Amino acid sequence: MPYDVVVCVKQVPDTANVTAEAMKEDGTVNRAALPAIFNPEDLNALEVALEIRDRWGGTVTVISMGPPKAAEVLRDSLYRGADRAILITDRRAAASDTLATSYILAQTIRTIGRYDIVLCGRQAIDGDTAQVGPQIAEKLGLPQVTYLEQLVDIVDGQARVRRNVGRGWEIVDVHLPALFTVISTANQPRPPAARRVMRFKRARIPAEIEAEVRASLGNASDEEVLDAIAKRTEELRRQGLLLEQWNLDDIHADLNRCGLPGSPTKVFRVQAIVLTKKGYTEIPPTEEGIRRLIHELVVDRTLG
């Protein structure tokens, strides 16, 4: 029995590799020095989806919300084997917190219509909240299993999964449709397939086509530009390389539940963590230096 799977993915700044080189002189993070990457646990979620299709057949649809640049993770998903990829991009979705984001993604999944399984990475490395998966499940009225580390089996529309519970694991059965969030130990994501890279590297969303055409035509008239965009779009569509780009109207979203108006949590203040080197007492690596350090720790009662 084949299963239709939707995978939610996100493009994130590579916060895991903030090294001394990515720090500015004043000790704050140089965001521009961080590459944008496929959120790591979303790759694990995609791998689970592809394994389901390998074993039982069906389809894998990848969705992402973000700026046009996030089309990069959609192409990457196609390279790895996804059947369909949709980007939800809309300025009115900017500044969405997890509640608004989960609403937009849930509306997108509703609009897709057919799904047996929804997969998300457990959390994204830029926020580490792990909230969007459970919040999508609630909005779609689906049962959720978080921290999935193995999809054991699916028999007649019932999945058996193993989830990590911190100090151990449990195996649970759940009827589909259901939502699972996947952790990094679940699998080793397959790499992009060379043949699929060749095929899909020219795939574009409409916003990218427009930007590329405008950049290449420089000072052409509006009419020429629009004409060139239409031609290029039609050409890609014929080749099966036009990626889907949806906005909030396409998913029939209630705008009061999106973006800033739909987000109960507000960032009130942000402080950079300043890495300074002034704060510590340097102890020379000598017997005398270390004896004095231990003495100091005994005197201030840190050591009993």
Added chain:
Amino acid sequence: MIAPNRQGEVWVFAEQEDGSLHDVVLELCGKARQLADELGVAVGAVLPGHQVRGLASKLIAHGADRVYLVEDSRLAHFQTIPYARVLCTLIEKYRPQIVLYGATPLGRDLAPRVASAMQAGMTADCTDLQISDVVDPKTKELHPKLLLQIRPAFGGNIIATIVNYDRWPQMATVREGVMPLLPPNPSRNGEVIEEKVEIDESLLALRLIERHIEPRKVNLKSARVIVAGGGGVGSKEDFRLIYELAGVIGGAVGASRAAVDSGFIGKEHQIGQTGTTVRPALYIAAGISGAVQHRAGMEESAKIIAINTDPNAPIFSIAHYGIVGDLKKVIPMMIKALRERPK
């Protein structure tokens, strides 16, 4: 969501497993007590489960004024949907102003589901909570005594303060080990309020087949001193130095992810974002470069000694004492100095 209710209580979700409360719950009771005292309101603890009434006195001793007990055999094992139903039902009935959950795998599964159902705000993994008047910079409106939800973001490189003006309750998960566990006061008084919540069979979507929980072998959280080694230790054999120093000093052995991934030591010793969060009186970091993920799990330590050959290692940015040198020479010197110290 509920409208702001400034007389509402401060609540803690009392996570329990097989009849014993999670440590973080008791830490949260102490924090809730402090917040509630500033707000002039009571502390409530929501305790769903089966045959868990005996836990109420512990919650009260740690700061709760009221324990909302929801006993049902169908709540014996945690399941997201019925537990979320319990929380939402009680939140709508009592309209608390704040609800806190432990940022455990269970709390992080449940809390967002409750927030979504309530269409209320939710902040994950807070490391600090404060009460303060806040002026909305957009509308200039004054919101008295809001909960400041403070958390690291962007991989731990920034600290963000999150507020929720008007879509209450104000809800947050809090990481284990970041709030101090206050000593219980067995003479505190509190009441137990029994609540009935309809748990329909249809809410029980999951069937538990098998469960395996490892006993907690390494007790990093209660250690006064932790000696932790990183990738810079170099090998499993050289990790003996870390054990030896810990033995002499009477501390526990910790490790960075690099050391665990290299197979020097088991994962149960890992400290950091994906391991345990600790706040000992003394933390000795040997051969640990100090990636943000590691720092997030230990930077609250009262004193930090960093030993590293690289003077630019980020660990020095949070250290109180820094030793630039080879740990294979420095640690034996420390062991010697400790053995010879006057008692």
